[in-house]
Amino acid sequence: MPKVWATSGADLHLELTGPRVRAGLEVALREAIRGGRLRPGLVLPSSRALARDLGIARNTVADAYGQLVAEGWLATRQGAGTWVADRPTSAPRQVTTTSRSAIHVRYDLRAGVPDLSTFPRTAWLAATRRALSAAAFSVLGYSDPRGLRQLRTALTDYLARARGVVVTPDRVVVCSGFAEGLELLCEALRARGARTVAIEQYGHPRYRRLIEAKGLRPVDLTVDGGGAAIDQLAHADAALITPAHQFPIGVVLEAQRRRRAVQWAADSGALIIEDDYDGEFRYDRQAVGAMQALAPEHVVYAGSASKSLAPGLRLGWLVLPERLVDEVLAIKEQLRRLSSSIEQLTLAEFITCGGYDRHIRRARLAYRRRRDRLVAMLRREAPQVRVTGISAGLHALLELPPTESEVDIVARAAAGGLAIDGLHSFCAAADGSRPALVVGYAAPPDYAFTTAITRLCAVLPH
Ligand SMILES: Cc1ncc(COP(=O)(O)O)c(C=O)c1O
DSSP: EEEEEOOOOSSOEEEEESSSHHHHHHHHHHHHHHHTSEEEEEEETOHHHHHHHHHHOOOHHHHHHHHHHHHSSEEEEEEEEEEEEEEEESOOOOSSSGGGGGGGOOOEEEOOOOOGGGGGGHHHHHHHHHHHHHOOGGGSOOHHHHHOOOHHHHHHHHHHHHHHHOOOGGGEEEESSHHHHHHHHHHHHTTTTOEEEEEESBOHHHHHHHHTTTTTTEEEEEETTTTEOOGGGGTSEEEOOOOSSSSSTTOOOHHHHHHHHHHHHHHHOEEEEEEETTTOOOSSSOOOOOOOOOOTTTTEEEESSSTTTTTGGOOOOEEEEEHHHHHHHHHHHHHHHOOOOHHHHHHHHHTTTTTHHHHHHHHHHHHHHHHHHHHHHHHHHHOOEESSSSBBBBBBEEEETTTOOOOHHHHHHHHEEEEEEEEEGBBSSSSOOOOOOEEEEEOOOHHHHHHHHHHHHHHHOO
């Protein structure tokens, strides 16, 4: 029997049909939004209020809300309730291809993004308030291209303590994420006459493109279980590597190769760029400190808040050899690329008051639990899949049986609204390696994680 309910807050006039209450509630809400009756921005009653009015369990309402948030019909924010999302009132688009822009992503298991729902909003706002209250007027003008002294000092303490980086505040340059840092370094290398940059055979295609766009030629380094093949560096002018956790294979650059790499840089005058993109997230193994500490005059250490806090902050940092500081600053000055003073002050305060460490500790624990759940579910549901690269970071490598097609699996997942990447999308040349998936387990909010993994298991060989 259809029922009509008036709720406290917005009057939703929902009609639930069918025997399953939660499914009925989801259908009713979806239809009301699709039909335009519940308009974007309309704040829904709290799950408690709606449950009381409907005489059903609060969890049922919360689960239905959570599902519709994951599907994009509703939006939510801690402290601000749940409202109808700002989206077209037509049905979600059907999937016809696997292209990124064409799929309607309900579950995102792509590597690269942390769980944005756990961004420490309250602590961040409190840090902003404290930092801004104490700031001199001058801070709000065009600031030092190195970045604000407060942030460079806070980063100096933090990087020395947490990553073993050899650093003083005058060697730190704050930039708009690692991407800008790499851009500045490529400009500086080009100005010095460099022509080639060695990069790992597997890596993010955006960095290969960036290097090419700056007029430098990327040269591939093979990657195996010990990390990048350092003996292939010979003729490069610089090298970009991910020693603590190769992206996306997930191995650590072995100690002997680290030593050989810095020896090569010292002997040839070449520069190593150490991309320490997820260095804070270590789980099972002993701490792997920054390689920069072996040769601070030959290695640029590059870090970012994109994994530890959120990519939207656009905050990253370079720790430069002395000989490069002026060159990089001159380029930065010329481009007038300054990061927001308020965000810089806030991060400085957040680090200094211990909020950053607390957030990292909490996040590390949460991601470790997710990783364990992912591994346990795969062991149970997809025993043919070999999971590697899981001792650190926010993603895992799922090696598939050789007869499987990476492309087909990615397409099947996309058809169900699940975004994942095949390993070969991180490799410019056909390398003949086994098919594999790169699964980022950090991005989904908690309530969507289990469903995302269940959907993943459903498209994997059993
Ligand atoms: C390999 C690698 N390095 C660095 C970063 C951080 O980039 P940014 O600081 O520009 O957001 C990422 C982010 O996805 C990455 O995948």
